[in-house]
Amino acid sequence: MPEAHKLTAPLGGVPLVRRAVEAALASTARPVVVVTGHEADGVRAALGGLDVVFAHNPDFAAGLSTSLRAGILALPEQVDRAVVMLGDMPAIEGALVDRLAGAIDTERLIAVPVAQGKRGNPVAWSRRLFPALTALAGDVGARAIIAANAGLVAEVACEDEAIFLDVDTRDELEALALHELAEHADVDADAALEAMRAEDA
Template identity: 60%
Template sequence: MIGAPGCARSPKENGLDFVLARLLANLPVRAADIARMGAGGLIGEIVTRPQPREEPPEPAPAPIAALVLAAGRGTRMGGPNKLLEPVGGRAVVRRVAEAALAGGARPVIVVTGHDGARVRAALDALDVVFVDNPDYAAGLSTSLAAGIRAVPDEAQGAVVLLGDMPLVDAPLVRRLMATFAPEEGRLIVVPVAEGRRGNPVLWSRRFFAALAAIEGDVGARAVLAAHPEAVAEVEVHGPGPLLDVDTPDALASARAFATDA
């Protein structure tokens, strides 16, 4: 008489199959024989076991996306497209996209508009997703809304980066993501440099609808101000979160800092 264990109900090969094979071959089945069958983990865990012998693996955390807003005309700069100007040997917008990628955000979504073909060319070979904003002339808010709509459902939040801030780097993006903790109330993460809040800002999905509803050539300051209880600040040393290249002087400053670095 053989007492069959619960695993015998499984169609997969299991320990009972090994025992039956020995019996049918007229081989003895001793305690030592059964022990050898289990050497090296031969008999695997059964997923339907009521009390598994092993703890199930921790689920992977939901991804955090990044939005690079790179659709504007940059009229204050005058002349060339500021996003394509070189800083430290790379186009401004490429530096921003590379910081998002190296910081671990996925996917990295780049919103284009003005000079879109050249902006895309400047990001050649980068693992980014492009979203075109035909309404870019109506202001920054339209690019933000276009980017928010493109964030995949599985993302728990998004880092919003301005395409004209070339000194934002991967360590800053990583720090924002490490500080983000929705279960602890840290739903919005903002860098602070020299006592001032800057960019990029990491937003929980909870605020996506409010961000997409912003109108005009403005950012998300009003949404930020309306939810102080959800904000966590990250202290940053250096000009990265504050310096955008809106003017020739600002571009020169960015180049100087990039050279010093």
């Protein structure tokens, strides 16, 4: 979204990042740590009034791993597990966060959501793997750590595709907004979107 900062772009009148953070707050997990980077002031403003802890990542341009590190290092010592969420996934619910966190035990150090045989996000981590997370470098997530610890992974079954739904473009944001409107109005969102595009053409 070169024309806007996507995390503060509205979806149903609510900034994208606020929807993700409100889902985290709907869970029992505490504290909720929000890592800021690009346009940090705008993200903070979008989350005004919410009970969160901010951790700014000045090295955000160096890649995803730096934000993951900033978030993990901001956690209090008594936290024994963490659920890593993405700010551009607006359909995640607090109940899933709790289910993922609850799947962590002495033998399962990673919990991933699964729908239709595919793994998605967010992912829960035991503190025992925090050092591995903070050791990551560059523009990479933690997939390699999951792959290297296959025997320690708990798969949490999900019935919907919210675990795959992230927003990267204006078209994706508009399509999601239409689908949400359609759910409440009982209309075909795909047909509505095609009609809008035909009018624009």
